Amino acid sequence: MASLRFRLNPQTQRRLNRFRGIRRGYLSFLVLAALALLSVFGEVLVNSRALVVRYQGRYYFPTYGAFHPGSDFGEGYSYETNYRHLGQRLAKEGSGDWVLMPPVPFNAYENDFRPGVYPPTAPSAAERHYLGTDTTGRDILARLFYGFRIALIFAAFYIGFVYGLGIAVGCAMGFFGGKVDLLGQRLVEIWSNLPFLYIVIIVASLVRPDLTLLVIITGLFSWTGMTYYMRTATYREKARDYVAAAEVLGASTSRIIFRHILPNTLSMLVTFVPFTLAAAISSLTALDFLGFGLPVPTPSWGELLHQGTANLDAPWIVSSVFVSIVLVLSLVTFVGEAIREAFDPKRFTTYE
Amino acid sequence: MNLSAPRTLALLAALAFSGCAKKEVEAVIDNTQEVQAYYKAHPDFFKFATRADLPKDLAWQDGHDVPEFAAPEAKRGGTLHAYVDDFPRTLRFVGPDTNGTFRPYILDDNALTLIQRQPNTGQYYPALASSWAVSKDGRTMYFRLDPDARYSDGVPVTADDYLFLFFFFRSSYINDPWYNNYYTENFTNITKYDDHTIAVTWKESKPDVYDRLGSLIPEPHHFFKELGADFAQRYQWKMEPTTGPYTVLPEDIHKGSSIDVTHVKGWWAENKPFFRHRFNFDRIHLDVIRDPDKAFEAFKRGDVDMYSLTLPRFWYEKLPDSDPIVQAGYVHKAAFYNEVPRPPYGLYINTSRPLLDNRDIRVGINYATNFQLVIDQYFRGDYQRLQTTADGYALVPFPGIKARPYSVELADASFAKAGFTQRGPDGILVNDKGQRLSFTVTSGYATLKDVLPILKQEALKAGLEFNIEVLDNTTAWKKMQEKQHDIAFMAFSYGFEMYPRYWETFDSANAGKSQTNNICNYADKETDALIAKYDTATSMDEIRSLATQIETRIRDQGPFVPGFAISFYRSGFWRWIGFPKDFNVRMSDTSIQYGLNWIDEDVKKETLAARASGKTYPPSIQVYDQWKHKD
Numbered sequence: 002m003a004s005l006r007f008r009l010n011p012q013t014q015r016r017l018n019r020f021r022g023i024r025r026g027y028l029s030f031l032v033l034a035a036l037a038l039l040s041v042f043g044e045v046l047v048n049s050r051a052l053v054v055r056y057q058g059r060y061y062f063p064t065y066g067a068f069h070p071g072s073d074f075g076e077g078y079s080y081e082t083n084y085r086h087l088g089q090r091l092a093k094e095g096s097g098d099w100v101l102m103p104p105v106p107f108n109a110y111e112n113d114f115r116p117g118v119y120p121p122t123a124p125s126a127a128e129r130h131y132l133g134t135d136t137t138g139r140d141i142l143a144r145l146f147y148g149f150r151i152a153l154i155f156a157a158f159y160i161g162f163v164y165g166l167g168i169a170v171g172c173a174m175g176f177f178g179g180k181v182d183l184l185g186q187r188l189v190e191i192w193s194n195l196p197f198l199y200i201v202i203i204v205a206s207l208v209r210p211d212l213t214l215l216v217i218i219t220g221l222f223s224w225t226g227m228t229y230y231m232r233t234a235t236y237r238e239k240a241r242d243y244v245a246a247a248e249v250l251g252a253s254t255s256r257i258i259f260r261h262i263l264p265n266t267l268s269m270l271v272t273f274v275p276f277t278l279a280a281a282i283s284s285l286t287a288l289d290f291l292g293f294g295l296p297v298p299t300p301s302w303g304e305l306l307h308q309g310t311a312n313l314d315a316p317w318i319v320s321s322v323f324v325s326i327v328l329v330l331s332l333v334t335f336v337g338e339a340i341r342e343a344f345d346p347k348r349f350t351t352y353e
Numbered sequence: 354m355n356l357s358a359p360r361t362l363a364l365l366a367a368l369a370f371s372g373c374a375k376k377e378v379e380a381v382i383d384n385t386q387e388v389q390a391y392y393k394a395h396p397d398f399f400k401f402a403t404r405a406d407l408p409k410d411l412a413w414q415d416g417h418d419v420p421e422f423a424a425p426e427a428k429r430g431g432t433l434h435a436y437v438d439d440f441p442r443t444l445r446f447v448g449p450d451t452n453g454t455f456r457p458y459i460l461d462d463n464a465l466t467l468i469q470r471q472p473n474t475g476q477y478y479p480a481l482a483s484s485w486a487v488s489k490d491g492r493t494m495y496f497r498l499d500p501d502a503r504y505s506d507g508v509p510v511t512a513d514d515y516l517f518l519f520f521f522f523r524s525s526y527i528n529d530p531w532y533n534n535y536y537t538e539n540f541t542n543i544t545k546y547d548d549h550t551i552a553v554t555w556k557e558s559k560p561d562v563y564d565r566l567g568s569l570i571p572e573p574h575h576f577f578k579e580l581g582a583d584f585a586q587r588y589q590w591k592m593e594p595t596t597g598p599y600t601v602l603p604e605d606i607h608k609g610s611s612i613d614v615t616h617v618k619g620w621w622a623e624n625k626p627f628f629r630h631r632f633n634f635d636r637i638h639l640d641v642i643r644d645p646d647k648a649f650e651a652f653k654r655g656d657v658d659m660y661s662l663t664l665p666r667f668w669y670e671k672l673p674d675s676d677p678i679v680q681a682g683y684v685h686k687a688a689f690y691n692e693v694p695r696p697p698y699g700l701y702i703n704t705s706r707p708l709l710d711n712r713d714i715r716v717g718i719n720y721a722t723n724f725q726l727v728i729d730q731y732f733r734g735d736y737q738r739l740q741t742t743a744d745g746y747a748l749v750p751f752p753g754i755k756a757r758p759y760s761v762e763l764a765d766a767s768f769a770k771a772g773f774t775q776r777g778p779d780g781i782l783v784n785d786k787g788q789r790l791s792f793t794v795t796s797g798y799a800t801l802k803d804v805l806p807i808l809k810q811e812a813l814k815a816g817l818e819f820n821i822e823v824l825d826n827t828t829a830w831k832k833m834q835e836k837q838h839d840i841a842f843m844a845f846s847y848g849f850e851m852y853p854r855y856w857e858t859f860d861s862a863n864a865g866k867s868q869t870n871n872i873c874n875y876a877d878k879e880t881d882a883l884i885a886k887y888d889t890a891t892s893m894d895e896i897r898s899l900a901t902q903i904e905t906r907i908r909d910q911g912p913f914v915p916g917f918a919i920s921f922y923r924s925g926f927w928r929w930i931g932f933p934k935d936f937n938v939r940m941s942d943t944s945i946q947y948g949l950n951w952i953d954e955d956v957k958k959e960t961l962a963a964r965a966s967g968k969t970y971p972p973s974i975q976v977y978d979q980w981k982h983k984d
Contacts, residue, residue: 067778079765080814081780112807114730119669136666137731137803206825209793292799297821298806311646314670 019343026339040150047105051084107140109147109300133317144300156281162220171231197222205293275337400544411486416478423630424933431952463597468567472938491558494566498549503621504594514571561851598632633951662923682970690981695745696844699916705874715911717767721815723759739915743853756915764815782816791818796842797829873912929957
């Protein structure tokens with residue numbers, strides 16, 4: 002690889018260094034990043050498919066790719082192999098074949114029913130349900146894990162959507178000012194007064210929402226907050242000398258906006274991201290909790306929380322999801338605080 | 354109760370928003386002329402005769418030898434606190450949006466018919482008619498109305514209200530095709546002999562003519578004088594005067610939050626045999642609690658007096674016998690085995706959809722749907738597998754017809770016949786054209802939404818994908834009635850009829866149309882022919898044989914995947930709610946149906962004081978299995 006062309010400007014570099022210096026926030030960031038990374042490779046950790054199968058001298062890696070029917074491994078059925086059973090069978094046969102399962106050998110959807118035992122079942126290391134099962138015998142750890150991943154994906158799209166729209170509208174209002182600003186502001190005010198929850202409820206009762214639709218609905222009602230900040234930031238930057246200088250030099254409007262103003266508002270935007278992330282995760286959880294979120298049976302924290310509160314006699318459901326939510330939201334908040342502190346302009350602004 | 358209503362859906366109810374109709378000045382209408390003109394225009398149907406014209410040789414019956422079934426120890430008075438899962442969308446009995454969970458309180462379990470079936474013995478006892486007789490040909494019934502009968506507004510019930518009901522139900526104003534059709538197609542005559550004597554004729558002789566003719570409910574002409582094209586709006590929140598014990602007072606309608614039904618003051622049947630000691634609550638206060646778990650918490654706190662524990666989750670987990678309030682005797686638990694037609698829970702396949710119009714695919718879906726696992730593991734073996742579309746009719750059993758068992762091999766074989774032989778990379782079957790075997794299952798049952806993911810996982814093994822869509826009750830039902838679904842997971846609740854109905858649910862006349870109960874959009878010439886014969890059959894033997902043929906044909910065509918049946922209901926109730934010693938009657942569907950229980954306000958005070966002081970009572974967990982089928 003050629004030498005890294007892209008250079009952070011010294012000010013950003015300084016801010017990053019300062020962020021690294023704030024230990025709680027930086028650690029939280031590392032933990033979150035690790036969790037996010039883990040969830041990307043979730044199939045290797047939490048899955049009903051085996052990592053490696055050695056069968057009749059051949060090696061199989063079923064984690065990714067097409068399914069292997071049971072008949073591939075001498076099981077008498079055409080559907081996806083039950084690797085846990087296969088493992089037990091191969092071990093019993095003692096022919097040197099074996100199955101290596103992931104640490105949590107369940108996916109988020111399968112109902113692990115056992116004769117005479119009615120779900121939900123309490124956590125058990127022997128059954129490898131480390132956090133127990135829910136009311137239909139699904140592994141709670143698996144559902145938590147994939148629920149987290151889906152929440153992150155949702156948050157990523159949500160942030161993209163909200164920032165895209167909020168920045169565009171806010172920046173336009175700030176830059177063009179006058180009538181655009183006046184009208185834009187009024188529209189934003191009207192829009193932000195629409196009752197978000199009712200609209201989500203109505204939409205969710207009419208159609209089965211999926212991830213895209215949820216991003217769009219929640220995003221449509223969340224972008225307005227960003228416009229206020231963007232508008233003022235743009236106003237402020239626009240009045241600065243360098244913008245005037247660029248204008249004099251004949252820079253086009255788009256060049257001024259994209260090359261001069263936007264990069265200078267970036268530091269403000271960055272400080273908002275963690276809080277938007279927390280908002281995204283909690284609103285998805287809230288919607289799922291109310292039953293207006295992702296379609297059944299998608300793993301989700303809100304759905305687990307709902308099950309948990311409905312089944313307080315099975316405390317492992319509510320406690321595991323509660324702890325997860327508190328943990329993740331705290332981590333995100335710590336990161337947010339640290340970023341805010343690191344990017345605080347007061348540190349090096351001197352008033353003349 | 355035998356209602357002339359269609360199979361009513363057990364779920365359903367309404368969004369709170371719906372009540373905000375525009376307030377307009379309503380034009381005064383008086384339809385007396387129009388009604389009289391209608392009678393004149395149909396002289397064969399509406400006949401006016403004199404007492405002298407009554408046949409002389411009629412054998413009048415009055416049900417005097419029928420045993421009463423209420424408990425004399427019942428206490429009158431008090432307020433029952435209960436809940437509904439959604440606010441009713443209207444107080445009308447007919448027209449749009451009338452099929453809701455609130456309707457039993459004002460119609461199904463409330464309004465009186467001419468004669469009613471004794472719910473233990475199946476004999477008939479007098480209600481609005483004090484005596485009755487059947488003609489020789491078995492098509493006509495004669496009724497002498499009880500001169501004491503009054504509507505809740507004090508107006509006497511007369512023969513004219515029975516004439517008017519035919520005008521009413523046949524009218525296009527009510528915007529309800531089912532009623533229009535039922536009252537046009539089936540009855541051939543009503544004759545008024547005097548103000549309290551009528552005769553009604555059914556189109557042909559039927560074994561259950563008592564049910565069909567005796568179940569007519571009078572419509573108060575004085576109330577419907579303003580019946581016109583704006584019926585649905587004009588009568589949306591007006592409670593029709595009722596002959597039954599309970600009515601809704603305008604001040605008790607709190608839209609979206611609560612509604613009360615109140616005992617009619619000086620109810621005319623209060624002290625009549627078969628009605629005394631029944632309908633004991635002065636008032637039933639219904640809060641809208643949309644979430645079943647929240648309602649359960651309200652019940653545990655004592656804000657709601659009774660709660661259905663039929664679902665195993667509630668009976669075993671949420672209110673186990675060991676629960677402190679059960680052990681302290683504050684809350685009693687009871688399981689009651691009843692004998693009624695079973696609501697057919699199952700998958701209703703929309704046979705007009707692409708791929709689902711193929712019989713082999715439907716049969717494959719039958720094999721790929723593992724209801725037995727749901728019953729064994731999720732319902733803890735408490736429920737039974739439903740075998741046909743109409744289980745539980747004592748006189749029309751189907752011993753030879755069984756639902757298809759879950760079998761991946763048989764499902765595979767059946768799907769293969771339809772061209773689905775290859776599995777895609779995700780394990781779902783695909784055909785040569787690249788179509789995937791994937792369908793959406795729509796349901797409105799929030800309490801049963803866990804059933805579907807289990808079915809989904811099991812279907813996956815057979816290469817079939819179910820996408821689950823759980824909607825709001827009302828929206829789901831609307832979607833199903835408009836036939837916009839692929840597969841519906843639902844059940845009808847049946848009236849206690851002698852034998853099942855098929856025309857509504859499986860005749861092609863109701864396929865391809867919205868607002869009919871043929872949820873499967875099932876249109877099959879052979880079934881149609883059988884149903885036509887069935888609907889004109891005159892003996893029970895014939896009916897049994899034809900019903901068996903219809904069920905066999907339907908099973909063969911596979912539009913319906915039989916789910917599960919529940920042969921009991923279970924209830925938890927605070928100890929101040931009193932029940933007869935047998936708990937309820939054989940043909941009851943819920944613990945308060947037939948109005949046999951009561952509230953003891955003294956016991957309530959005592960219990961609340963005991964709960965505060967920590968005093969306990971002996972626990973009470975009862976199973977009433979006197980009507981259980983013993984194998």
